[in-house]
Amino acid sequence: xxxxxxxxxxxxxxxxxxxxxxxxxxxxxxxxxxxxxxxxxxxxxxxxxxxxxxxxxxxxxxxxxxxxxxxxxxxxxxxxxxxxxxxxxxxxxxxxxxxxxxxxxxxxxxxxxxxxxxxxxxxxxxxxxxxxxxxxxxxxxxxxxxxxxxxxxxxxxxxxxxxxxxxxxxxxxxxxxxxxxxxxxxxxxxxxxxxxxxxxxxxxxxxxxxxxxxxxxxxxxxxxxxxxxxxxxxxxxxxxxxxxxxxxxxxxxxxxxxxxxxxxxxxxxxxxxxxxxxxxxxxxxxxx
Numbered sequence: 641x642x643x644x645x646x647x648x649x650x651x652x653x654x655x656x657x658x659x660x661x662x663x664x665x666x667x668x669x670x671x672x673x674x675x676x677x678x679x680x681x682x683x684x685x686x687x688x689x690x691x692x693x694x695x696x697x698x699x700x701x702x703x704x705x706x707x708x709x710x711x712x713x714x715x716x717x718x719x720x721x722x723x724x725x726x727x728x729x730x731x732x733x734x735x736x737x738x739x740x741x742x743x744x745x746x747x748x749x750x751x752x753x754x755x756x757x758x759x760x761x762x763x764x765x766x767x768x769x770x771x772x773x774x775x776x777x778x779x780x781x782x783x784x785x786x787x788x789x790x791x792x793x794x795x796x797x798x799x800x801x802x803x804x805x806x807x808x809x810x811x812x813x814x815x816x817x818x819x820x821x822x823x824x825x826x827x828x829x830x831x832x833x834x835x836x837x838x839x840x841x842x843x844x845x846x847x848x849x850x851x852x853x854x855x856x857x858x859x860x861x862x863x864x865x866x867x868x869x870x871x872x873x874x875x876x877x878x879x880x881x882x883x884x885x886x887x888x889x890x891x892x893x894x895x896x897x898x899x900x901x902x903x904x905x906x907x908x909x910x911x912x913x914x915x916x917x918x919x920x921x922x923x924x925x926x927x928x
Contacts, residue, residue, distance in 0.1 A: 643785055643842055644809050644818045650841035651821030654828070659686060660765070661820070667741035667766035669693055674758045675726045680717055682827075688717055700739040702730035708926030711916060712883045720879060721914055724927070725753025743767040756797050764819055770812040772804035773819040777826025781842075782807070784830060788847035790856040791832070874898050874907035878924075879916060888923030 659665060660673040672692055676685045692713060696702040702710065707727045714723035729751045733741055741762065742748055748759035760771045779792035782803050792800070804822070808815040829836045837843050848854070867873055877897045881889055898904045908924070911917040917924050 643807050643822075643845070644814065646841040646845075647821040647825055648814065648817050651817060651824055655820070655824055656682075656828075658682065659689060667743070667762060668697070668699055670766045671729070671741055671754075671758070671762050672726065674761050675722050675729075675753065676717060678722060678758075679719055684717065688713075688715060696730075698739060699730040699733040699741065702727060703734040706926075706928045707915075708918075708928055711879070711926050715883075718876075720916055722753065724915055728752035729754060741766065743769065745769075745771060756801075764816050768812055768816055770808065770815045771819075772801045772808060773823070774800045774804050775823055775826075777823050777830075778804060778819075780832060781822050781826045781830050784835075784848035785842045785846045788851045788854070790848065790854060793856075871903060871907050871910070874900075874903055875911055878904075878908055878911060882917060882924060882926050885925075888920050888925050890923040894924065 655661070660670050669689075673685065673689055676689055676692075695713065696705075707724055710723040710727040711720055714720050717723075732751050733739060737747070742751075743763055743766070745759045745763050748754050748762055749756070754762075757773065757775055760773045763769045764771050764773050774797075776792075779795065779800055782800075783789040783792035786803070786807070804819075807822075808818055825840070825842075829840050830842075837846070837849055840846065843849060865872075874897075878894055881894060881897060894908065895901070895904065898907075908917065912919060915927055918927050
């Protein structure tokens, strides 16, 4: 099925004005945005992204500071290990690529913290190469519009890339637009819970709609674990305390953050193991 033309036309009229889509944003900015957008909504990323790029406009600028500064600047974006990986990525780009974000997918994949999606996103959106770029939204649109399924089921890199490749135009520039357009369609219209089929440019050719919207087959996916009272919350409290201090934080101050000693110790041990905290004789700090 041909979906590129109607989706590209819809995108031209309905695309969000996002910083990383603007001319001249640059490969480093796009790479940083992709790290920040992992498991984090777009609205929460825009402000921190601008502040990050103001402070560290090149990979070399970030590589020149301790990893702990990256963790401190990550703030409340969540999943702070991404900050460590982004710092390691900046170091690798500086040391191995002369401070220039590579454009080859294999070279991008060799960077710390860069996976299949991010590598192709940078190659396509920063450098204009023709590759399929697949995220959760893309998988859902293809599953519904082409395969007639409610959702895509378990991910498969080989299968998912082949499915997106099959709908890309041959022209590099048009393929770049299609990658962004299908993502946008999944994010705004063909959403997981409340698809707006009346506003969809594929409504007249959607296999799922034509089949009467069959429900998903297979087991129900587990919901997201509750944050309140979780180890993630305790880790966040400890990290916030470390971010707020330029000197080691004594254990007694960390002990006052959470009443459950076992959970508090579990959270601290996890932060130490992940490299997000460092122990010293006088207390705990962010990594150097």
